[in-house]
Amino acid sequence: MIALRSLDVNPIFNSKEEFKIIEAKAVSNIASTWMDLCGRTAEDNVYYTPNYALAILDANIPPGDVIFLTAWEDDDLIGLLPVTRQRFALPILGPCGGAWRTKYTFGCIPLIDSARREAATRLLLDGMSSLGRGEWILPTVNAQGPACEAWIRELDRRGAPWLFMNAFQRASIAPACAYDEYLRLHIAPKRRREIQRNARRLQELGKFAFESHTEGEGLERAVSSFLELEAAGWKGRAGTALACDPASVAFAREAFASRAGRSSCRADMITIDGKPVAIGLTVFDGRTGFTVKCCYDEELRSFSPGIVLELEVIRSLLTDKWAKRLDAATAGSHVVDGLWPDRIEVADLVFSLAPRHARARLTALESMLGARRRLKSAARSLIARARQARVKVGKETPREGARAKPSEQIPTPRQGARP
Numbered sequence: 001m002i003a004l005r006s007l008d009v010n011p012i013f014n015s016k017e018e019f020k021i022i023e024a025k026a027v028s029n030i031a032s033t034w035m036d037l038c039g040r041t042a043e044d045n046v047y048y049t050p051n052y053a054l055a056i057l058d059a060n061i062p063p064g065d066v067i068f069l070t071a072w073e074d075d076d077l078i079g080l081l082p083v084t085r086q087r088f089a090l091p092i093l094g095p096c097g098g099a100w101r102t103k104y105t106f107g108c109i110p111l112i113d114s115a116r117r118e119a120a121t122r123l124l125l126d127g128m129s130s131l132g133r134g135e136w137i138l139p140t141v142n143a144q145g146p147a148c149e150a151w152i153r154e155l156d157r158r159g160a161p162w163l164f165m166n167a168f169q170r171a172s173i174a175p176a177c178a179y180d181e182y183l184r185l186h187i188a189p190k191r192r193r194e195i196q197r198n199a200r201r202l203q204e205l206g207k208f209a210f211e212s213h214t215e216g217e218g219l220e221r222a223v224s225s226f227l228e229l230e231a232a233g234w235k236g237r238a239g240t241a242l243a244c245d246p247a248s249v250a251f252a253r254e255a256f257a258s259r260a261g262r263s264s265c266r267a268d269m270i271t272i273d274g275k276p277v278a279i280g281l282t283v284f285d286g287r288t289g290f291t292v293k294c295c296y297d298e299e300l301r302s303f304s305p306g307i308v309l310e311l312e313v314i315r316s317l318l319t320d321k322w323a324k325r326l327d328a329a330t331a332g333s334h335v336v337d338g339l340w341p342d343r344i345e346v347a348d349l350v351f352s353l354a355p356r357h358a359r360a361r362l363t364a365l366e367s368m369l370g371a372r373r374r375l376k377s378a379a380r381s382l383i384a385r386a387r388q389a390r391v392k393v394g395k396e397t398p399r400e401g402a403r404a405k406p407s408e409q410i411p412t413p414r415q416g417a418r419p
Contacts, residue, residue: 017119017123019069019070021069021127021131022067022068023068024068027054031054033077034049034077034080035050037078037080038111038285040113041113041147042112043112043145044285044286045108046107046264046283046288047106047107047290048082049285052283053082054254055251056105056251059247059251060247061104063084066100067083067084067131069082069083069128069131070127071120071123071127078119079110079120079123080110081099081110082099083100083128083131085132091135091361091364092365094369095134095135095350095365096131096132096135097128097137098137098138099139101140104251106140106290106329107140109142110138110151112147112150118153118154120150121153125158128353133353133355134361135352135353135362137348137350137351138348138350139348140331140348141346141349142346143345143347145344148349160353160358161351161359161362162351162362164348164349164350165370166348166373167347168347169343169344170328170329171334171337171339171340171343172342173314173339174325175318175323179314179318182314195308198304205273205300206272207271207274208270211270212266213266219267220253220257222267224257225279226276227241229296229297230293231243232298235295255283264284265283266281266283267281268316277296277297277300278295278309280294280310280313281293282326287324288323288327289323289326289327290326291326291327291328306335314339325342327344352365
């Protein structure tokens with residue numbers, strides 16, 4: 001623990017409130033208390049649960065200079081937010097820090113006790129202010145969710161300016177109707193016939209099976225199969241598959257198939273004669289599932305095995321109701337948008353805790369971040385056009401399902417592919 005600040009006794013509840021700042025190497029010491037908080041948060045966020053976050057830390061996935069802001073009421077943990085700080089932050093040029101975000105973190109919603117939201121957000125913001133009285137960012141939060149609303153109320157109470165940036169809609173689905181009704185309401189007849197035709201074509205290749213695994217050797221085998229199948233596709237060729245990096249492999253096995261019994265993962269897959277041809281991994285916080293990973297056999301892309309798997313998962317969800325909601329864990333538009341009917345408003349929450357000229361500083365930072373985003377977008381477009389030109393002249397093999405049917409193509413990072 002590197003810092004501690006006690007606040008006055010709460011006169012209403014006669015309880016002591018305080019924030020503590022805990023180093024990453026010591027945060028496992030509060031794992032049980034942390035897990036208890038996850039059971040009563042205002043909003044589920046699997047990426048900040050001990051199972052998932054400790055798997056990232058243990059695998060040394062960057063950025064590693066993370067510290068944990070925690071809020072306490074007596075001995076009860078009522079809030080938690082991991083953050084990183086910029087070593088040489090300059091006003092206007094960038095935020096002084098933000099919520100911890102890695103390449104496997106797709107939501108940065110603070111964990112706050114549902115019954116003590118006001119105290120939790122107040123203490124966490126006090127902790128942030130003690131680390132840096134400048135601009136901060138909470139990336140990819142549910143803009144209309146209860147945790148974000150509580151955060152904004154506390155910012156307004158302090159007179160701290162805030163704004164949303166990089167807003168987009170993320171697909172979601174809840175078991176609100178029967179499967180047949182879902183098909184009728186949300187999948188166009190032509191699209192439905194196409195998916196059914198592809199499913200029949202897959203069944204003609206051999207013994208077709210849909211499997212789900214949530215624990216034990218079955219889950220371990222499914223995760224191992226996922227690592228192999230993903231590495232056999234374009235991500236393997238590009239060096240971005242989980243299996244291409246020993247640290248990512250360690251993370252995957254700990255987060256998705258932990259032998260220590262800490263996993264909260266479900267693996268769904270389609271097999272042909274026992275061989276996996278499409279696999280999806282969903283991790284859970286409470287009753288919310290986050291579909292963080294998916295892959296399929298690219299040799300069968302003309303049969304759209306990934307889309308067929310999505311429909312099987314939806315059928316299972318609507319029939320067995322094993323989650324109250326699924327979150328697509330995407331960063332923008334994705335093929336799943338055409339299958340999942342609900343939407344979540346997602347954005348980066350940027351705010352200033354500066355004691356002077358806070359609004360002017362925030363406005364200037366918004367302009368700077370917007371300019372950076374436009375430059376990055378332009379650079380990605382140039383790279384994509386150059387790659388397409390090389391494909392046309394035969395100097396480079398197609399990537400990312402270039403000849404796949406539109407329904408099965410993997411979006412480029414600019415389009416917000418599910419990782």
